[in-house]
Amino acid sequence: MPTALIRRPSPRLAEGLVTHIERTPVDLALALDQWQRYVDALHGTGWNTVEVPAIDECPDSVFVEDTMVVYGDVAVIARAGADERRAEAAAAAETVAAQGYRIVRIDEPGTLDGGDVLKIGPTIYVGQGGRTNAAGFQQLRDAFAPLGAEVRAVPVRKVLHLKSAVTALPDGTVVGYEPLVDDPAAFDAFRPVPEEAGAHVVLLDDDQLLMAASAPKSAQLFEGLGYRPVVVDISEFEKLEGCVTCLSVRLRR
Numbered sequence: 033m034p035t036a037l038i039r040r041p042s043p044r045l046a047e048g049l050v051t052h053i054e055r056t057p058v059d060l061a062l063a064l065d066q067w068q069r070y071v072d073a074l075h076g077t078g079w080n081t082v083e084v085p086a087i088d089e090c091p092d093s094v095f096v097e098d099t100m101v102v103y104g105d106v107a108v109i110a111r112a113g114a115d116e117r118r119a120e121a122a123a124a125a126e127t128v129a130a131q132g133y134r135i136v137r138i139d140e141p142g143t144l145d146g147g148d149v150l151k152i153g154p155t156i157y158v159g160q161g162g163r164t165n166a167a168g169f170q171q172l173r174d175a176f177a178p179l180g181a182e183v184r185a186v187p188v189r190k191v192l193h194l195k196s197a198v199t200a201l202p203d204g205t206v207v208g209y210e211p212l213v214d215d216p217a218a219f220d221a222f223r224p225v226p227e228e229a230g231a232h233v234v235l236l237d238d239d240q241l242l243m244a245a246s247a248p249k250s251a252q253l254f255e256g257l258g259y260r261p262v263v264v265d266i267s268e269f270e271k272l273e274g275c276v277t278c279l280s281v282r283l284r285r
């Protein structure tokens with residue numbers, strides 16, 4: 033059974049960072065309910081979950097994907113591009129180490145957020161222009177190139193993270209909402225989707241895609257391609273520029 037790391041929302045969630053969108057009030061009770069349903073959706077599709085111990089003083093800690101990037105047997109522990117989020121990494125590192133991963137850390141002056149890293153087989157795209165800097169990119173490449181990965185930098189200026197702009201279908205096609213993708217030509221195969229949140233898919237298995245309820249037309253598009261969308265409402269996390277990908281770290285080894 034594959035395992036996903038998750039992290040319970042902080043009671044201070046509503047104070048989370050907002051960069052590219054206007055701040056709107058977050059309903060904490062609704063967020064907790066949505067988080068539980070997200071976790072239930074993972075369980076319902078055959079995933080085991082392991083909780084990173086909660087860190088109540090970090091409002092954005094629920095977005096656990098940003099704390100690391102796993103490839104092969106290595107977990108690169110991120111050094112957050114936003115100072116406010118640096119403290120999130122320590123417990124996440126301990127949790128993933130306990131799952132049997134070797135730990136490599138991004139060091140100063142490098143910064144990197146897991147949300148900037150899109151893995152498609154042995155190709156790893158790293159968004160630069162926001163939270164991840166050139167030193168962070170180079171350190172990630174040094175960690176994963178010896179494992180056979182090809183690590184490529186791509187621009188990200190219009191949204192928070194690379195995976196706010198694009199993710200990939202099981203066949204490797206990159207999907208994105210074109211107005212928010214800096215350079216669709218950077219990817220070997222690109223397919224536009226009709227909604228911003230339609231660009232965010234978590235691969236649950238070869239044909240099921242975890243998606244946000246805010247992208248019904250994209251869900252239909254994917255259904256037409258033969259995939260099965262599993263839909264969750266994550267409206268309260270979207271108000272903080274979160275998406276389905278950032279609420280977990282999938283350990284597929």
Ligand SMILES: NC(=O)NCCC[C@H](N)C(=O)O
Nearest residue numbers: 048049095147272273274278
């Ligand atoms: N990977 C992601 O898309 N993470 C979302 C992080 C949102 C959080 N409010 C932040 O600005 O860091």
